[in-house]
Amino acid sequence: MKKIFSGIQPSGIVTFGNYLGAMKHFVELQQDYDCMFCIVDQHAITVPQDPATLREQKRKLAALYMAVGIDPKQSTIFVQSEVPAHAQLSWIMQCISYIGELERMTQFKDKSEGKSGVSAALLTYPPLMAADILLYGTDIVPVGEDQRQHLELTRTLAERFNSQYADIFIIPEAKILGRRIMSLQDPEKKMSKSDANTKAFISMLDDEKTMTKKIKSAVTDSDQDVRFDEENKPAISNLLQIYSLLGDEEISAIEAKYEGKGYGAFKTDLAELAVTVLNPIQKRFYDIYESDEVDNVLDAGSDKANEQVQPLLQKAEEAMGLQRH
């Protein structure tokens, strides 16, 4: 069975962007692949996090993975920092990365631009991501469009290591899961859980009232046509995309349904659809979160992951001369 690896940062509560752009697809993929779903807390701390909040968000993310339908009997859910091999291989990946190629990453440019005191880890974030993926002999990495560049770098680093030291890493394929879900307040920006404006994103744990309010106050374009046109109508196109993914309905069918009805009716129905989809997920989430299941699943997950990574880590270290015997 082919191997899949993907990760989500516990840097905030998962948004519709993460869910519709990644998690929802993970649920389908777990039927046909051996899946590792990681909670990447070491990536989250590349920018300052409140320690208690980070701890809580890790458990919440684990409960959400399960609440949306990831079955821990079928897939492995675990926390990155509980598998030290990630950091160990990350060091090796940093040693074969060039500063220039890391500085060219658009996520690094976006997160560091205009800021003073940018952490070195923000720059070395992609070699850690490469380590995550390569450690498991991953064949396929399902991610949103925003991670494409990091995946290309992962392939470059794997090829570089294989040709310079020993041919041990599988070159992983990216599986890009679809268009980016954009901010509800600025359709030029991706929807992000760390956006300072909380109206810009819908969190998977927003209550009914908050979710409805955020959808109704989402920015729209100048006319009243509910029509998909990313270039000229980016805001309504984003809402149509959300509707289509939430309701598993073709965009053309949704356009036909709202022809001549204007944005108001469309937004009211989208809010209703969001509440209908989220209600059962949230109910499952709170049941799981309040039980022992989260810790049991994460303990079993890190045991399984720690076992799997040892042979490859050892081979990589040996190839570079790090092991004494």
Ligand code: TYM
């Ligand atoms: P993160 O935590 O930002 O996002 C998790 C997943 O959600 C996708 N995503 C989106 N998709 C569509 N629209 C959006 N607005 C949107 N926002 C986020 C992301 O593409 C991602 O698939 N660096 C990664 C985490 C990571 C990882 C890995 C992923 C660390 N190691 C190894 C894959 C393999 C990140 O920050 O994702």
